[in-house]
Amino acid sequence: MSRPRCPFYGFSLMTPLKIMLDSRGNRCALITDAHSPCLYHAAGERAVQWSKCVYNAVGPAGSLLIQLADITVYPAERPDGVSLVEWARESAD
DSSP states (O other): OOOOTTTTTOOOOOOGTTTTOOSSSSBTTTTOOOSBBOOHHTTTTTSGGGGOOSSOOOOTTEEEHHHHHOOOEETTTTTTOOEHHHHHHHHHH
């Protein structure tokens, strides 16, 4: 399966459970209200670019990946789950 180069593309974030589930679509796990597609797709862009995403920024509390380090990701290709930090290393641009 070929995925866009973004660790949050195609996932739903279930914060209380600290998991991200594969939605097999264009959903952005970081947009939690209703079904929310990736901002790049919503803007008509074809290529998803995590390195340029507005959510990929360092703020007062540190990087987003550090804040969400305890999240387990369940992509279709890794059904036993993987840490978000490891998934980001494998999937980000």
